[in-house]
Amino acid sequence: MSTLITRVRQRQIAQHIEKGKRLDGRGLNEYREIKIEQGLIEKAEGSARVRLGKTEVLVGTKIELGEPFPDTPNEGVQTVNAELVPLASSTFEPGPPDEDSIELARIVDRGIRESKAIDTAKLCVEPGKKVFVVFIDVYVLNHDGNLIDASALAAVAALKNTKMRNYEVENGEVKFLTGYSPLPMRSSPITVTLGKIGDALIADPWLEEEQVMDARISMAVNENGNICAIQKGGSGYFTPQQILTAAKIAKEKAAELRKTLGW
Amino acid sequence: MNEKIEKLIDKKGLRLDGRKPDELRPIKLEVGVLPNADGSAYIEHGKNKILAAVFGPREMHPKHLTLPDRMAIRCRYHMAPFSVQERKSPAPSRREIELSKVIREALEPAVFVEYYPRVGIDVFIEVLQADGGTRCASITAASLALADAGIPMRDLVVACAAGKADDCVVLDLNDAEDKLGVADVPVAYMPSLNAVTLLQMDGILTQDEFERAFNLALEGCKKIYAMQKEALRTKYLQVKEVEE
Numbered sequence: 259m260s261t262l263i264t265r266v267r268q269r270q271i272a273q274h275i276e277k278g279k280r281l282d283g284r285g286l287n288e289y290r291e292i293k294i295e296q297g298l299i300e301k302a303e304g305s306a307r308v309r310l311g312k313t314e315v316l317v318g319t320k321i322e323l324g325e326p327f328p329d330t331p332n333e334g335v336q337t338v339n340a341e342l343v344p345l346a347s348s349t350f351e352p353g354p355p356d357e358d359s360i361e362l363a364r365i366v367d368r369g370i371r372e373s374k375a376i377d378t379a380k381l382c383v384e385p386g387k388k389v390f391v392v393f394i395d396v397y398v399l400n401h402d403g404n405l406i407d408a409s410a411l412a413a414v415a416a417l418k419n420t421k422m423r424n425y426e427v428e429n430g431e432v433k434f435l436t437g438y439s440p441l442p443m444r445s446s447p448i449t450v451t452l453g454k455i456g457d458a459l460i461a462d463p464w465l466e467e468e469q470v471m472d473a474r475i476s477m478a479v480n481e482n483g484n485i486c487a488i489q490k491g492g493s494g495y496f497t498p499q500q501i502l503t504a505a506k507i508a509k510e511k512a513a514e515l516r517k518t519l520g521w
Numbered sequence: 522m523n524e525k526i527e528k529l530i531d532k533k534g535l536r537l538d539g540r541k542p543d544e545l546r547p548i549k550l551e552v553g554v555l556p557n558a559d560g561s562a563y564i565e566h567g568k569n570k571i572l573a574a575v576f577g578p579r580e581m582h583p584k585h586l587t588l589p590d591r592m593a594i595r596c597r598y599h600m601a602p603f604s605v606q607e608r609k610s611p612a613p614s615r616r617e618i619e620l621s622k623v624i625r626e627a628l629e630p631a632v633f634v635e636y637y638p639r640v641g642i643d644v645f646i647e648v649l650q651a652d653g654g655t656r657c658a659s660i661t662a663a664s665l666a667l668a669d670a671g672i673p674m675r676d677l678v679v680a681c682a683a684g685k686a687d688d689c690v691v692l693d694l695n696d697a698e699d700k701l702g703v704a705d706v707p708v709a710y711m712p713s714l715n716a717v718t719l720l721q722m723d724g725i726l727t728q729d730e731f732e733r734a735f736n737l738a739l740e741g742c743k744k745i746y747a748m749q750k751e752a753l754r755t756k757y758l759q760v761k762e763v764e765e
Contacts, residue, residue: 357622360615372723473626475720485731488706488722493629495716498739502732509728 263469271470275455282464287507289462289515294411296419304420304441308412311464312402314346315409317394317416321441323383323432324391334381334389338367340396340409347401361491365406366396366413368487369447369478376417377442384430390422392441403464406476406489410449414521417441446521447486450508451476454496459504461511475504479512529686529698536698538567542691545681545741550662550752552669558645560670562752564662567695568652573662575670577642592637596625598659600648620656627660627680627709627719633673642672653699654682660709660719665749669756677749678718680709681741683734685726690733692741706731708738712746 274281284290290311299305302318326333340363342350355363370376381390394416396409421438453463453471463471472494478487485505490496496504515521530536540546546567555561558574565571581587586595598621602608613621628644644666646659657680664678684694686702699705704724710717717739726734 355615357618360618361622364615364619368723372725480725482727484725484727485722486725488720489623490717490720491623491626493626495630495711495714495718496720497715498717498735501717501720501735505728505731 263466267466268470271467272455275458275460278458280460281466286458287461287511289511290464292411292515292519294415294519296415302416303422304416304418306412306415306419307399308408308415310404310408310411310462312400313404313408313464314398314400315405315412316397316399317409317412318397319416319420319441320393320395321420321422322391322393323388326382326386326389330378331386332382333378334376335391336367336371336376336378336394337391338363338370338394338396338413340366340398342398342401346398350398350401361489362405362409363396365449365476365487365489366394366410368489369410369449370394370413370417373445373447373478373480373486375414375443375445375447377444380442383427383432388430388432392417392420401465403466403468404451404462406451407449407462410447410478414446414448417443418446445480446516447478447480448512448515448521449476449478449487450511450515452504452507454494454500457500459500459507461507475501477505477508479508481516483509483513485509526697526701529701530689530691534689536686536691536695538695542689543737543740545693545744546695548745548748550665550748552665552752552756558666558670560666560668560672562662562665562669564658564665566652566654566658566661567693568650569648569655569658570650571655571658571662572647572649573659573666574645575642575663575666575672576645577670578637578640578672579642581641586641587639590638591634592632593641594625594629594632594634594644595641596621596628596644596646596663598624598646598648598656600651600655604648604651620659623719623721624656624660624663628663628667628678630716630718631664631674631676631678631711632667633675636673642667642670651696653694653696654707656680656719657682657707657709661745661749665752668753676711676713676716677746678709678711679742679746679749680707680719681738681745682707683738683741685724685730685734690730690737692737704730704734706734706738708735708742710739710742712743
């Protein structure tokens with residue numbers, strides 16, 4: 259997921275961050291402007307578009323009947339898929355999902371799954387046989403850095419926007435009724451990604467900063483300020499102290515974003 | 522299998538396999554186990570049985586994967602179909618693709634990649650039996666295989682998980698604790714450099730619990746690090762004896 263960036267520019271970015279500044283004028287822990295629109299795809303059960311600066315991600319949800327996993331016979335199923343479609347960046351190529359899109363999907367999936375955001379117990383129709391499957395498809399429309407946070411936000415926003423057709427069960431068969439109900443939700447996790455440039459941690463790295471950073475760390479945080487998923491990425495490292503600092507920053511930023519978004 | 526497990530920690534504070542909360546499973550490490558590989562290692566960590574092999578430095582195929590300024594590292598983490606309770610399809614799953622990526626990124630900071638432009642190394646990991654914590658055991662073995670292949674490294678990478686089972690923060694989760702526990706925090710670490718190269722987590726932990734689990738995992742890493750060095754010494758002292 260890398261584009262070319264000159265050494266001069268790389269140095270410029272790193273030097274600014276050493277002084278506690280960023281080239282786009284943001285503070286080290288400051289996010290770009292976030293815009294969320296919900297329900298723009300009428301045919302999807304739920305949808306949301308998130309703009310994080312110039313990064314743009316669209317998520318659509320679909321709900322279908324399917325089989326539960328054998329180890330969780332009483333629970334509905336959640337699946338996340340991510341597409342880095344070629345129109346989003348000159349570095350994306352068409353074809354089956356590569357490791358970047360699989361990692362992105364799995365980070366988004368883990369944030370939702372581990373925070374128990376979807377009340378999957380309420381999606382069971384017939385234990386062991388029939389449950390509702392929630393498909394969450396992440397569609398990256400413009401890549402300008404920090405796809406993880408934008409996708410995680412868009413996924414939760416889409417789930418909050420998701421409605422299910424009312425139904426009743428008759429002899430094991432699902433009969434759909436008129437009207438819709440919201441998808442049963444229990445939590446709205448917020449994922450905060452920090453990049454490491456030199457010894458500094460920066461929130462919401464944008465594309466050029468991603469080219470310079472050694473490593474990133476993403477943490478999903480729930481309403482209670484608890485961490486429910488973590489992923490370190492990139493070929494650099496963090497010191498243990500930086501990890502603990504990152505956990506504190508993630509908690510603060512998640513609370514702050516939650517307040518702004520009204521989640 | 523599949524009997525209901527209600528409690529992971531008993532009244533005495535011991536775990537299902539009789540361990541204390543801060544106790545590691547038995548670990549066996551062996552270096553240089555595969556004659557055809559440039560470097561290899563075998564690990565038994567609890568019931569995990571994992572082979573790691575390194576090939577290279579060598580020319581990259583396909584060539585377009587070559588990097589002009591550093592060595593390319595390719596990593597494949599793969600589970601044998603018979604390594605788990607229900608047969609696993611041998612085709613790489615999404616989980617395996619993600620783990621291959623995070624394992625590569627855990628090993629890369631240790632290697633002096635900048636000294637080897639335009640060549641590559643392959644790290645192949647085969648999980649023969651899985652018992653919770655395979656990614657950590659794989660990293661521990663793979664870094665030994667890299668050292669065995671003579672790849673210049675800043676430090677060995679060692680990995681260990683900690684987590685929460687019932688109400689207790691525990692070290693080195695086994696299969697049952699991994700599946701039924703509250704949270705799992707795998708950590709890879711370079712002890713001499715004090716650098717964390719892999720960190721993942723799933724489950725719910727408070728800040729305090731996370732801090733305790735993370736620190737516990739680092740302690741576990743340091744213990745395994747000593748075993749890693751011993752395993753390398755064991756092999757290379759033997760080589761010396763034969764030469765003499």
